[in-house]
Amino acid sequence: MKRTTISDVAERAGVSIATVSGVLNGKTGVRESTRARVQAAIDAMGYRPVEAARRRLQRPGERTLALIVKEIHNPYFADIVIGAQEAARERGFHVVVMSSEQDVDLERDAVRSLAARDVDGFIINPLLDDGADLSHLFALTHRNVPFVLLEGLRGILQTTLVDVDNVGAAREATRHVIDLGHERIAHLAGPEYSMHAAERLEGVRRAFSELRRDLPDRMVVHAGASVEDGYRAGLDLFGPGRSGLPTAVTCYNDLVAIGLMGALSHRGLRVPEDVSVVGYDDIRMAAYLPVPLTTVHVPKRDMGRLAAELLIEQLDSAHPPRAERVRLPASLVVRASTAPPRAALTG
């Protein structure tokens, strides 16, 4: 069954399509009786104008940016959305969000469907696809649809990137607990297919190797990115019958750290007295927790703003986009969740 069009309505109402268009757009100069007849036809047929044919094809139309995030639950992305939305709005753009929920197929799908709806540009936090199927991104390049990335990708993609120095910041975070005197330090690593997770783990390793210290494999737990992941990993790591427990744990992100702190509490361990915890991202909540979280502050909002700005810049310039790779500063914020280990205090 074909969609009802303006001519169907016109026919039913016994008028021309121009007249229908008139009442659709509230134009003056349509007799009241005619208007009523047309409106009746519209209602009866459930007619719905195709906006693409109305505006898009005629006038320029308003412009919109698409932001594709990895997890809709992560406040990290919420701040990025806010920033992007601000910058976009100031320039007359709108921002729509889609979430890939860590699924490459969903990411691909999201890009395709949004591109099909003529969004003007993309801000994408891409998944690190194993098979390196970046076809959807290449498709954008090929169609001259600009995009900026929020996380690195292995393929030497020649694109604009807005991120922080994850290796350096994770290294700094790890150094912090080492400097406090901790010996047994664990890292709750992020999702498997994530450049950020890899970079942060690399930063942790670097802190250790710089000091000629060893990071045992069992001290690296691949947890994930959510509160649940942190909770489960924490429950496991500090499970009954475990020995050589870590006295400090650095986490992939704040959500994982929050889950970990829950697990520690439920295991009867205290933060930071028994275990020091370090997060990453500095989500808003971090400072307001019962034990304010020591974490790496990431300028999420600024990242969102900058990404949108760079994108719009590309949109408005005729030149082929030059691939800027911006690394905004990120550094540790020490709060109450880290302290010297017991042994260091008593010994």
Add this chain to the structure above:
Amino acid sequence: MKRTTISDVAERAGVSIATVSGVLNGKTGVRESTRARVQAAIDAMGYRPVEAARRRLQRPGERTLALIVKEIHNPYFADIVIGAQEAARERGFHVVVMSSEQDVDLERDAVRSLAARDVDGFIINPLLDDGADLSHLFALTHRNVPFVLLEGLRGILQTTLVDVDNVGAAREATRHVIDLGHERIAHLAGPEYSMHAAERLEGVRRAFSELRRDLPDRMVVHAGASVEDGYRAGLDLFGPGRSGLPTAVTCYNDLVAIGLMGALSHRGLRVPEDVSVVGYDDIRMAAYLPVPLTTVHVPKRDMGRLAAELLIEQLDSAHPPRAERVRLPASLVVRASTAPPRAALTG
């Protein structure tokens, strides 16, 4: 400067627009030399096809739903998004999200811009506009674009609604702390322009009045919907020099409850020993907090699913939408953040 079109490219490449269309769509039967020439022109001019003209106007195209939330930071909405996305995907739909961030103008704007992009239907968590300017919603009705609401509106809008019984659930939550023996109970109310906030406050009042008890005005604090709001309100409520402090606090939502718990901790008060705290929503994090939160469980994911299902149903039926008003069950989950008051224990 007008946008580059397919004929510009054709002209520059010295071919017809049909040929350009051919290389654009990777059609076979184009001489390699021609293809190269066309591609060169495309690249040189940064040509970008208007997708609306390509698909939309020709084929049916893929369908998408828009979900408009009030605050992108609230995990409450994240779960709704997940649910809607699931249900939509199962039926071949996509879901895009926009956030009004508690701003009526942004909400209006979001609806307009999305409608202009031909989204097929809306799931909207509307703001309770003071001036009752629901024009953007009426515009949808007028254009036969179906939508379902996630929060009530004052105007007797004849639309589908998916929500829970907020009054009843808030009443139940309040009864819980009353039954535990608390006398001085405060409520951190939600944002001003919110039906949910009003309904929940009403539920609190009802619990009191049913028992012929009084809820003093100073025990109702208009906080907001975020962690920061809860923190600030908590810091204030339990500030130095305050007397007659509440021994239990019910909150507009879990985020506020989390902020409150942070404030209590920073004021040296313990949960639930000194103060019982009740949240609302049961966001995922609630169960994993150091002190697991007693809260009203709201079936967010199911709400998202249902909203999407009802919407798609309307989309696929020719009949005018019947306005269903579904109230999914919500009830209290008692965890560790509530306990009898000290006085009740000792007295």
Add this chain to the structure above:
DNA sequence: ATGAAAGCGCTAACAC
């Protein structure tokens, strides 16, 4: 292998 021309659903002159 390439081009001319008819349409996709709608708006906007311009006639009548």
Add this chain to the structure above:
DNA sequence: GTGTTAGCGCTTTCAT
């Protein structure tokens, strides 16, 4: 007041 018609940017037969 209302209808005719020429586009909007593109795809798609159908010729050539």
